[in-house]
Amino acid sequence: MLGGLVLTGCSDGGDDGKKPDGMGSTSTSAAPTKASPTTPDPTTASPPPTALPFVPDPKRAPKTEADARRIALAVVAGPDAWGPDYVKRTPHLSDPAYWPVLGADCSWGTGTRPATVLYSVTAYSEIPADGALGNLRVAATVTVHRTEADADWEMAGTLEEALRCPDQKLRDGERISDLISLGNPFGVGGNFTAHDSLGERGTYLNDAVKGKQFYGWYQSRIGQVTVATVVKGAPGYSEQEGSGTVGTVTAQVQALVTMLQRAEDELEVQS
């Protein structure tokens, strides 16, 4: 049954990619800092920086779909970035034309990639079901915009979705509800890893799985690139490690921050 869902999800291109897996929250914002590889050297005092220590190289900024595709594929987080228990789902990468859109009825459907987006890719990973642990499905998305302002508007748009539709239908049999989405620009709410970040959290409901699960979407922006990670909860898992449940937030933040690092490597001035 689960396998069937996965197959359906991936083949119709509407699975956990871009929007259909949103998440975020107030606690989201703090989390990325903790796991950040840019954590200051603890042997010296390090007051929080006042700006992201990132100097983009205009010559490296993607201008064509081909540039953007190369960068997106280099940045997007596969199972390795999530952790040792994660494996690729099949298919692992979204179709190049994949661009889900939240309809007026708060259901996700297929749309056309806007002209302001150069390229977008989603990589699907999972931890297969094992005994009492359900099938944990996660995904990472990279979107390369033409300009930083376009990427800014994508961040705003994501925040808008949770306000407009706190309850969303991902596809038949899958819903998310009670969504709350909070943005944190650099320096606010513990965001010291990206120009902008947001967290969207809510409840994940899957007809094939008993009970309510958690749902979390973290999205960050660096320059003209946005990266996002999403986790759809499954039995035996919780966001924070609990008594008897496996925590997912560390892996989710790690995947997010890994993508931010990779994006910086792709875009910044090389010394």
Added chain:
Amino acid sequence: MSPTGPIDSAGPTDPQRGPVPTPARPEPGALQPLLSSDPSSIAGYRLLGRLGAGGMGVVYLGRTENGELAAVKVTHADQADQPDFRARFRREVEAARRVSSPWAVPVTGADPDAPEPWMATAFVAGPSLGEAVTAHGALPERSVRLLGWAVARALSAVHAAGLVHRDVKPGNVLLAVDGPRLIDFGIARATGETALTATDMVVGTPGFLAPEQAEARTDAIGPPADVFALGCLLAYAATGRPPFGTGAVDALMYRTVHDEPDLTGVPEGLLDLVRACLAKDPAARPTAAEIGVRLTEDSPAGGADWLPAPVVRTIAERSARMLALPEIDATGPGTEPTEPPRRSRRGFLLLASGAAALAVGGGSFAAWAGLKDDETGGEADGKKPAPPRTTWKIGVLADLSGPAKEIGLAQERGARLAVEQFNARKNKPYTLELAVSDDRGDPATALEAARRLTTDPGVLAVLGATSDDTAQVVLPAFEESGLPLITVSAGYNLLTVRDEESPPNTTVLRAIPHHPFAGMHLAYAVTLLSAIRRPGVLQERTDDQYSWQLVRGVQFAFGQAGLTPHFRVVPARVREYRAVLGEMIDSGMDAYVHCGTLAGAVLAARALGELRFTGPRFTGQRAFGQAFLKEAGADAEGWFFGAPVLDAVSRKEAAGFVAAHRKRFGAAPAYYTGESYDVVTMALDELARRAKAGGGPARKGLWQALRKQKYTGVMGGYTFDESGDLTNGGTFVHAVQNGAYKVIGPAPVVPADKGKRKA
């Protein structure tokens, strides 16, 4: 190396004890006279003597113009000229200023750019743990637990500020009657400085170094190294012996890295914790915060009885000796000219213990009770019975020169008038001063501004902070010092609202609705216009915390009213609103709600004017004020504001207040002045009531008493819920008419006409 010798000595950069001198230091902590080559003052500190000297520089005992004692550490110019020294010094001082704990001695001043960079910390007269154990032997288990709890709390604050102490040892923990104090948290300690590089000095530290420090694995030295040292410290306090022994430095290092600690004699109840701290693997050690929690049930509550009596006597003697110096008794400029301090012995102790009062900021312990005794006369056992007097104060922490200075200055005036009227009362129990600290609306300097108030034991309650971001920064300083913070303008919800796992707020009292409630009230105000069916709500991201909290309240309230708004979110940097607002109008928006700050509201007002939108326009506190009228001009007409304040001139009940304000300041009160006057008067009334009932002025219990008030002031009534938030609405609708604000009335707290709307 004897077990006691090294421990008594301070490290090379200890600001209290000094860059350590010679092995033959006669009396640890004793004050040496100034040398003829010493300056008589540094910055605002008058120097009274030398606390220590060494290769790095000199540590002086100094006194501020206010009479506060400070340890002033001056670094020799040649040291300061080493590469990166000043930059590192500056960075670390900034970080140290973020350390907020009653158990860590605060940095009170610094100048990294002086020819000889200096830094001042509050002065603690008590003996070090090393001195106390040397003189009196191991401490009882309860003392050790309390010691561990407090030092762990201090370390937790140090680590939270991004610092690693790197030299936690008995010489760096000073004992005061109300608890221990950690000193010298890592300031200007040479990078990579370890016992290995320091072996040619008098080293007190090797027995207290973590393996990663002993091996000089600089990259691996982080907060866990301090935890290891804390484990050593606790074992030492409990047994009188460092757990890896004493002797040759290299052997000591080797044992630290390879051998198990000798914990013989450590009480059973502490053994697991100490052992966990001493794990060789840094990752296996508990964090300082965890240690604090594990020892928490024993936090000091009973004042001086946390230590055995002989140790307390030593503290008292030390304090008296330090403070009996003639120069210290002389009245310095700026200290109460009318009442030269004549100090009893008890006075000395109190003043010293509170180095105490200075650091704890009048917290909950003995130092505070002591000060109260003083105020009422106490029983002085010296010759001259008049004890030192404390000047009692009401504080104002406000943005007086930054982005919200209009609001900050208005609040200062309200508080000033309230205090002056209190002092004019015939039956006043004592005279109060107003202590004003300008936080400049800058989160980077707000904590320092707050500490000027929280570390002054005479300050009983503070009006402030003006803005959300500064309030968030200063909150820990107020929480740690038990000083009530009353705000009439900071609506950020988490100042008062806590999650279930956190202890409830007992510090902030908020006389306005928090932003989510303000958002609700704003949306309910929209529902007063019964024709509205499709409100457009725009969240503008210049200040996400504010706009998000407001929009969440709006979203909830429209949901309650059965309305489905059209939401849009715009990035912070956007200057062009016409496209978004045009889309909202095209989608059928019949009222506009702006969730954002002033600049965005002005842009929206202009764009809506250009688009000839005719529906009503609403926004909240952060756009309210004279600036909106000025900047939006004609486009301001027809806007409605949900603001947490009223115009005093519009209220009959406030006529007396308005007249007094005009007389005092030559102008009508501005927004926020009346509310400030009200809440300060409410606090003063409570203090007067307490005095009448025989209670001395004290911070303790004041928040709890204020929270229960049902107070009616000139601007209206104030009641508070258990978390310290206003309970009775508190949002007022203002309309812009002919270029001015006109009060419409209180915003509803439920949807208007809900039934009809559902249809």
